[in-house]
Structures are given as structure tokens and as C-alpha cells.
Amino acid sequence: MQLDELYRQHPELFPAGWEAIEARLRSIAKQYKLDSHVLFDVSEAGFSYHISDQQTALAAAVDGFRQALERIRILVEQGKYGGRDKIGVRLGKVIDKYKVGKHFVLDIREDGFAFQRDERKIAEEAALDGMSIIRTSIDSNRMSTAQAVLSYKSLSQVERAFHSLKTVDLKVRPIHHHLGDRVRAHIFLCMLAYCVEWHMREAWRPLLFCDEDIEVKAQRDPVVPAERSDAALEKIHSKTLADGTPAHSFQSLLNALSGIVLNTVRVPGSFDDTATFDIVTTPDHTQQRALDLLQKIQM
Numbered sequence: 001m002q003l004d005e006l007y008r009q010h011p012e013l014f015p016a017g018w019e020a021i022e023a024r025l026r027s028i029a030k031q032y033k034l035d036s037h038v039l040f041d042v043s044e045a046g047f048s049y050h051i052s053d054q055q056t057a058l059a060a061a062v063d064g065f066r067q068a069l070e071r072i073r074i075l076v077e078q079g080k081y082g083g084r085d086k087i088g089v090r091l092g093k094v095i096d097k098y099k100v101g102k103h104f105v106l107d108i109r110e111d112g113f114a115f116q117r118d119e120r121k122i123a124e125e126a127a128l129d130g131m132s133i134i135r136t137s138i139d140s141n142r143m144s145t146a147q148a149v150l151s152y153k154s155l156s157q158v159e160r161a162f163h164s165l166k167t168v169d170l171k172v173r174p175i176h177h178h179l180g181d182r183v184r185a186h187i188f189l190c191m192l193a194y195c196v197e198w199h200m201r202e203a204w205r206p207l208l209f210c211d212e213d214i215e216v217k218a219q220r221d222p223v224v225p226a227e228r229s230d231a232a233l234e235k236i237h238s239k240t241l242a243d244g245t246p247a248h249s250f251q252s253l254l255n256a257l258s259g260i261v262l263n264t265v266r267v268p269g270s271f272d273d274t275a276t277f278d279i280v281t282t283p284d285h286t287q288q289r290a291l292d293l294l295q296k297i298q299m
Helices: 003-009 018-031 054-077 084-098 119-128 145-153 155-168 180-203 214-219 230-238 250-257 285-295
Strands: 038-043 046-051 104-109 112-117 262-265 277-280
Touching: 018 038, 054 084, 054 104, 054 112, 054 119, 084 104, 084 112, 145 155, 155 180, 180 250, 180 285, 250 285
Parallel strands: none
Antiparallel strands: 038 046, 104 112, 262 277
16 A cells, blocks of 8 residues: 555545644555554644564564455355355456465455465565665666665655645646647646745745754755654644744634734724725734744745
8 A cells, every 4th residue: 555656646536724634644544454563743834653562563464455355255255245246346356456366376266266375475564665776767867876866755745746736725727728838837826825825935944844954854865764853743743933822724824814914004083085094903912923934034
């Protein structure tokens, strides 16, 4: 099971909001009998996960698949599924659900089926579990090994950008244009809007559920799994900042800023044609800090 691949291919399955994302992830883990083996770290921007013991997790997924096959075999013996075609279709649904069919050898007959674990493939999978190879056509003089790994891992930022554009914040669709130039202009404006959003997120790191020390993050070992700092974990667990004010997601901070409004004022008892003047709401502590951080953005 590759949760990050599922997240990239079908972002619509993961609703906006970290609580909804976490609920969806736990539902998927439970479906594959992995709810006791996977730890999730979820934020508004996305999620990461850690499998404490991959061999045990694989064994749990394989065992869940075996139990599902046993249930089908009982139904076949009771006469519910007859013929190779019907049995094959029912088995195909189970294989598609658990994604571990390659670890079993199936023998489907007209009157039933048999299966057994493919121990050789399971052993091969266990030996390579957690390993991956990254290849690049760029010369090593231009990009070191560490830079290649970091560049590959930075693709998650591109995936978050597409997720934001398609579903969460900017919602590029539907496109009410038909001419090529207009469609390209629409997409270009959406990309500019995301550029603004990215700079806002970076400036607001002290107010969001984010790591603030970017330099340490950039200098870490690229092969070792990324870990959040103690300060970021404290913000997540306590949902407060160091000064005791609430920590925010990007959306909740935008909602807080929506409280700043422009009021058009006319002196009480005056006539309709009397001159008016405008007053802007005085920002509270959080709003003012957010505005001050935006002023520090350098393009």
C-alpha cells in the first residue's frame, strides 16, 4: 500500500482540513488491516506517515487477504459463486482491495479454487522493503547525491501545490472558457495566485502548525526521514503558540483576518448628502502580527 501515491493520484479522496484528512487516512489503514501499524502526522498542507515495523505490517496485510480468500472459499462451497468466471470476478475484487495479490498463487477451477502464499516473493519483498533508488540524468558535478535526494523529496511540494489548486484553496475548476488563450490565461492567474499563497504561508510560519527553522530543515540528512521539531510538535499538541495565543491553519488565519473591515461612517443626525469618512477596524494581536509578517516578504 502506498498512501502517498494514493494522495497524489486521487486528492479528492482527502477532504480539506487536517481532521478530515486524518479520519480518511485511518479509514484506509483500517481497510488494509494496518490501523495498529501506521502512525500519521497530518496538517492542513498534507500528511506524512510512518510504519514502525514494515515486515509485521506486510504480514498483517497478507493475513487480511488470506482471511478474505477463506471467506470466499466458504461461499463457493455453499454454491454462491459457480464457474471460473464468477469466482475470478469475486477474487479480483478482493485482490484489488488488498493490493497483495502478487504474494499469492491462485488456482481457479469450475467448482472452486485453491490458493497458497508465494513465500519466495514475500521474502524478496521483505528484503527490499523501505529501499528505493533515485536516478538522474544530471551530471554529478552539477548535482550531488544529497541534492538529488532532496530534489526528489521536494516533489511533494509540487504535489501539494496541485492539490491546493485543484481542491483546497484556489479551485482552478470549473474553467468557463473555451478558447486556448483564455484557458492558458486562467491557469496562469491561478499559478500567480498560488505563488502569493506560498509566500504567505512561508511568512506566517510562526503562526501556523509549521516548523519555523527552515535552515535546519535544509541542512538535514536527506536520506533520513524528515521529523518535525519539538517546537512544531508542541504547537500541534497544545494548539497554541509560545505566547499562549491559538495556533492556526492557513484557512483559519485567513478567517481571522476577515474580521478586519472597512466601515463607511456618517455623523449621526446629518443629512444624506453629508460627507462620509472611512474607518478600518483596529486589528487585534493576532491580526496585527499576521499583517506585520506579510510586510517582511521579499520578492
